[in-house]
Amino acid sequence: MNTTMLQNEISEGFDGKKLRKVIAASSVGTLIEWYDFYIFGSLSVIIATKFFPSDNPTAAFLSTLATFAAGFVVRPFGALFFGRLGDLLGRKYTFLVTLLIMGFSTFAIGLIPSYSSIGFLAPILVLTLRLLQGLALGGEYGGAATYVAEHAEPNKRGLRTAWIQTTASLGLFISLLVILATKKSMSLEAFNDWGWRIPFLISIVMVGISYFIRKNMDESPLFAQAKHEGKIVANPLKESFGKKLNFKFVLLALFGATMGQGVVWYTGQFYALSFLQKVANIEFEQSNYIIAISLAAGTGFFIFFGWLSDKIGRKGIMLAGMLIAISTYRPIYQAMYELADVNQKTEKPNSRQSRTDYHMMDGTVTLSKVTRTIYSYTDGSQLLEERTEKVSHLPSVQREKAVVKKTVHVGQQAFWLLILLVFIQVLYVTMVYGPIAAFLVEMFPTAIRYTSMSLPYHIGNGIFGGLLPAVATYLAAKANTANEVAAAAGQSLPYAKPYLEGLWYPIIIGGVCFVIGLLYINGKDREIND
Amino acid sequence: MNNIRRIAGAIWILLGIAAAYFLIVEQAIPLFAKGDMESLVPAIIYTFILSPIITGGMCVFGLYALQSEYEL
Numbered sequence: 357m358n359t360t361m362l363q364n365e366i367s368e369g370f371d372g373k374k375l376r377k378v379i380a381a382s383s384v385g386t387l388i389e390w391y392d393f394y395i396f397g398s399l400s401v402i403i404a405t406k407f408f409p410s411d412n413p414t415a416a417f418l419s420t421l422a423t424f425a426a427g428f429v430v431r432p433f434g435a436l437f438f439g440r441l442g443d444l445l446g447r448k449y450t451f452l453v454t455l456l457i458m459g460f461s462t463f464a465i466g467l468i469p470s471y472s473s474i475g476f477l478a479p480i481l482v483l484t485l486r487l488l489q490g491l492a493l494g495g496e497y498g499g500a501a502t503y504v505a506e507h508a509e510p511n512k513r514g515l516r517t518a519w520i521q522t523t524a525s526l527g528l529f530i531s532l533l534v535i536l537a538t539k540k541s542m543s544l545e546a547f548n549d550w551g552w553r554i555p556f557l558i559s560i561v562m563v564g565i566s567y568f569i570r571k572n573m574d575e576s577p578l579f580a581q582a583k584h585e586g587k588i589v590a591n592p593l594k595e596s597f598g599k600k601l602n603f604k605f606v607l608l609a610l611f612g613a614t615m616g617q618g619v620v621w622y623t624g625q626f627y628a629l630s631f632l633q634k635v636a637n638i639e640f641e642q643s644n645y646i647i648a649i650s651l652a653a654g655t656g657f658f659i660f661f662g663w664l665s666d667k668i669g670r671k672g673i674m675l676a677g678m679l680i681a682i683s684t685y686r687p688i689y690q691a692m693y694e695l696a697d698v699n700q701k702t703e704k705p706n707s708r709q710s711r712t713d714y715h716m717m718d719g720t721v722t723l724s725k726v727t728r729t730i731y732s733y734t735d736g737s738q739l740l741e742e743r744t745e746k747v748s749h750l751p752s753v754q755r756e757k758a759v760v761k762k763t764v765h766v767g768q769q770a771f772w773l774l775i776l777l778v779f780i781q782v783l784y785v786t787m788v789y790g791p792i793a794a795f796l797v798e799m800f801p802t803a804i805r806y807t808s809m810s811l812p813y814h815i816g817n818g819i820f821g822g823l824l825p826a827v828a829t830y831l832a833a834k835a836n837t838a839n840e841v842a843a844a845a846g847q848s849l850p851y852a853k854p855y856l857e858g859l860w861y862p863i864i865i866g867g868v869c870f871v872i873g874l875l876y877i878n879g880k881d882r883e884i885n886d
Numbered sequence: 887m888n889n890i891r892r893i894a895g896a897i898w899i900l901l902g903i904a905a906a907y908f909l910i911v912e913q914a915i916p917l918f919a920k921g922d923m924e925s926l927v928p929a930i931i932y933t934f935i936l937s938p939i940i941t942g943g944m945c946v947f948g949l950y951a952l953q954s955e956y957e958l
Binding site for chain 2: 416417420421428429600603607608610611819823826830868871872875876
């Protein structure tokens, strides 16, 4: 493109059709990357049994490495690596590469023979591919957001980039849908045996389509102009993080926006699912439906808040979302807990069904006694209680405490109320996340935009958001232990609701981010043409 | 308002130090003490990756605020 063409394109903007193509090409690719990243997480239990047997310490070590390193280390590193490339070579080629790396890694995970077939090579290959996934994800988002923002009309940047913002939730939604559909189409044995590979394998089709759409796109006009005018910096990393003038904005973007956004995002989607399954004991399929329906209902609001941010500003919407979220998390999770709590329900008379089975253990000496009891309640809820204990006539076999597993299937009313409560949290996510791409893009100049916005985004989400499960579990476990110690000593319990203690992490992080954002962010800067 | 922005810098530095204490003393050291390989990975990540990023970043941010870099 010559200078006149570039200037025309920048000043006049693209026609609607071309802009829609830019948005579609960027969003579909990013959506696929999120899908690829999430199916690994959603199928982690099966993956663990196939590749990381828990009785083998080295395999378990590799599993932990795959879980922690992909989010905490590799994502921010991918942001730096691909951000630098994007600021040197261009947005288009860089996010084309991230798409291919992600697609290849996901497809390849679906092909790896299990640990029982090829031994240690299996977990090593899975770990390597998972790290490649994290690397690709770290580079993708910044490229897509920058690419769309640099094409968009200045007064519609929030609306246009909001399409990129829908992709993370849609990626999660589609991953849940594909897993549930695959599971439904075959027996549980077949799914656990080979069916789990299907969600990984079909990714290659989506990546192929997205690659060919992206391949035919032009470079971003702002980047092309900067390159034409010789304004590309030789070392974007040094420029972004070595100069106080830019680095102070990287820190502000992190602590005043993405840190809070990351925890609100993780709480509304992942913590909600984990709470439903592990604390409220709601069965796997029903809890996934609750999240999937809430996500589907909430996704349109990313676009709405992106559009609204063009009208009334980005800062106010993001900070309002953060403030409302941290103020209401505790009552929302309390309500979720109560909706699934069978102690607060009335059991139907004469409806209890119980069955006991005995299984051989340790040769012929010890038996495993499994008692399954189904309790039915007047609101349509059911509780399946599975009690497993060792029984033996021999005095040498020690009696162990029975293991009790509870699974709740909530009634229709509670089901829809739970969807409403999760939907409210998704709404908070859309408030903080919808306008953030436009907000980040507007903070940095073209020459270092890809690098500078990618790092705070992935630290905010990957690190502050990614820490949520570990810290929340730690806080809840600490409260439970304190209660057990107090109960054993005959004292009153220090924590009335230990299951809500994990929420202090998003509340505190979100609160700090809200104050920093309120104090330091200038909500009026909307210029991206440097 | 700019005075508040500047003085609050000290709070961000203190918060950075508190984060380091939480990550290293409360999280990493008990994991190191367990000694198994599975606990070692998160312990190393808490100590050598998360602490420097969170604490270092928060302290530098606080320092910049104290130096009036964020005045509006």
